Amino acid sequence: MRVSLDLELKDEPGQLLLALEPIARHSGNVISIIHLREEEKLRAGYATVHFTIDVPDKGCLERIVEELEERGVRVTKLGEVTKKSKLTLLMIGHVVDTDLRDTIDRINELEGVMVSDLSLAMPHPEKESSAIVDIEVSAGVDRHRLMERVYAIAKEKDLEIVRSLEV
Amino acid sequence: MRIQIIGFGVIGQGLARVLLRKEEELRQRYGLEVSVVSITDISGTAHAEEGLDLRKALSVARETGAIVNYPGAKEMSGVEAIEEIEAELVVEATPSNIKTGEPGLSHMLAGFKAGKHVVTSNKGPLALKYRQLVSEAERNNVEFRFEASVGGAMPVINLARETLSGDRITAIEGILNGTTNYILSRMTREGLSFEHVLREAQELGYAETDPTYDIEGIDTASKLVILANAIMGIDATFSDVKIRGITRITPEAIRLAKERGYVIKLIGEVKNSHLEVSPRLVPETHPLNVDGALNVAMLHCDVAGEVTVVGKGAGAIETQSAILSDIIAIWKKVKG
Numbered sequence A: 001m002r003v004s005l006d007l008e009l010k011d012e013p014g015q016l017l018l019a020l021e022p023i024a025r026h027s028g029n030v031i032s033i034i035h036l037r038e039e040e041k042l043r044a045g046y047a048t049v050h051f052t053i054d055v056p057d058k059g060c061l062e063r064i065v066e067e068l069e070e071r072g073v074r075v076t077k078l079g080e081v082t083k084k085s086k087l088t089l090l091m092i093g094h095v096v097d098t099d100l101r102d103t104i105d106r107i108n109e110l111e112g113v114m115v116s117d118l119s120l121a122m123p124h125p126e127k128e129s130s131a132i133v134d135i136e137v138s139a140g141v142d143r144h145r146l147m148e149r150v151y152a153i154a155k156e157k158d159l160e161i162v163r164s165l166e167v
Numbered sequence B: 001m002r003i004q005i006i007g008f009g010v011i012g013q014g015l016a017r018v019l020l021r022k023e024e025e026l027r028q029r030y031g032l033e034v035s036v037v038s039i040t041d042i043s044g045t046a047h048a049e050e051g052l053d054l055r056k057a058l059s060v061a062r063e064t065g066a067i068v069n070y071p072g073a074k075e076m077s078g079v080e081a082i083e084e085i086e087a088e089l090v091v092e093a094t095p096s097n098i099k100t101g102e103p104g105l106s107h108m109l110a111g112f113k114a115g116k117h118v119v120t121s122n123k124g125p126l127a128l129k130y131r132q133l134v135s136e137a138e139r140n141n142v143e144f145r146f147e148a149s150v151g152g153a154m155p156v157i158n159l160a161r162e163t164l165s166g167d168r169i170t171a172i173e174g175i176l177n178g179t180t181n182y183i184l185s186r187m188t189r190e191g192l193s194f195e196h197v198l199r200e201a202q203e204l205g206y207a208e209t210d211p212t213y214d215i216e217g218i219d220t221a222s223k224l225v226i227l228a229n230a231i232m233g234i235d236a237t238f239s240d241v242k243i244r245g246i247t248r249i250t251p252e253a254i255r256l257a258k259e260r261g262y263v264i265k266l267i268g269e270v271k272n273s274h275l276e277v278s279p280r281l282v283p284e285t286h287p288l289n290v291d292g293a294l295n296v297a298m299l300h301c302d303v304a305g306e307v308t309v310v311g312k313g314a315g316a317i318e319t320q321s322a323i324l325s326d327i328i329a330i331w332k333k334v335k336g
């Protein structure tokens, strides 16, 4: 799992190492370190540093936090980062006449799934049109279930679905 | 090595031509002397113990369209030829049939039973009865190879099984049908409709008069089944594939995709034991984005990572690359 945590470190040399040791010891992998700017400091003499790390599980994270606190490093913010991936869907058929709004709403109903972008091509009112949508998919969403829902809607509305390769 | 050719159309005749061209080379490089002792098509069988005159067989086929017109040829069926004529290897190149697998299935089984190695380009029997064929070949202690059945000249089966033998293939994606790739590529480039490009492809001879197998994804599905079995060890058959073709793809859809940096390709995919053929959005920069009538396959390997091969998926001569490689592999194995 990926987590972000803000740590308050004394504004003096060697403090970063103090924070890094427990992370490394409990199998954490540092993705990024950002020093927050002066005006975001909570306490004089302390600097807030924003870490993004990958940890194998909750247990490891708990041990890291515990050890940081033991060393006098305050953890001021802690949260899981949900990794999002993108899925692009092309729909061909009477996408407008079959209520595009409803199609999108029904995709959005799934937890962790959000249609984020849409373009439409209508060559002729009587002819089939097409729409392409980007869908943001949070980590942990069952893509298979998502596609099953999409295909069920497509069947009902006689739409052809072309989805992006998973890359 | 004495071989029999069953099916003397594009592929059977292509083999005869390449054998003529490479006679000397095969002898020098591999010590392999190929003697074609019989050729069978629907009309009958030409047979000569000392080896047929391939030039004559080709001209008979070209001029009369029936091998039975070869001097001394008989009205003998493929199965009879396999049972009665002495040979070490059968090349099976009759039309692919995805409903019954026939006549190829009977030819292959007869070959195994007669203790003959079989090399084939015919995907129908493999897509329907892979397990049965492989186990019959094993039971009779003969070799069975079918590189040409998937992707024509594009090497994929032997590549995965031999060159990548230390890897486990975890997933496969590919464009396994040249006709649909040609149609989609041309629709993309020219902004033309599916019907228009299909008609044009038929006139140029790139698409069959009955294009159903290609455009409905059936041909791709057959090949996918072979790959799933042969290189991933999945016990799948044709009816396990979820298939959608390309008939509903429109120029507008292609344009919309392009605006987002995608092209549309008919992709066969095996992943998590799930087999699917469907049009997909492929990023323009992706290795699977190959143009024209080319075929491509991407193998996801547990050690090598991704390995991608591109090649001509069909062709009278090009496909012989696969057939020859199978014949040579068998020759190397049996001569010890």
Ligand SMILES: NC(=O)c1ccc[n+]([C@@H]2O[C@H](COP(=O)([O-])OP(=O)(O)OC[C@H]3O[C@@H](n4cnc5c(N)ncnc54)[C@H](OP(=O)(O)O)[C@@H]3O)[C@@H](O)[C@H]2O)c1
Residues within 6 Å of the ligand: B006, B007, B008, B009, B010, B011, B012, B040, B041, B042, B043, B065, B066, B077, B078, B093, B094, B095, B096, B097, B103, B121, B122, B123, B124, B148, B149, B152, B313, B314, B315, B316, B319
């Ligand atoms: N063409 C390619 O580039 C290509 C590439 C890869 C794989 N393949 C596969 O290779 C196979 C052969 O393809 P092709 O293009 O050569 O087909 P083709 O030109 O139609 O030739 C098929 C041949 O099989 C003969 N035949 C049909 N029924 C027979 C029977 N019951 N007994 C004996 N012979 C019989 C035909 O005889 P008649 O002409 O007398 O009917 C013809 O000579 C197919 O399975 C195809 O899918 C083809």
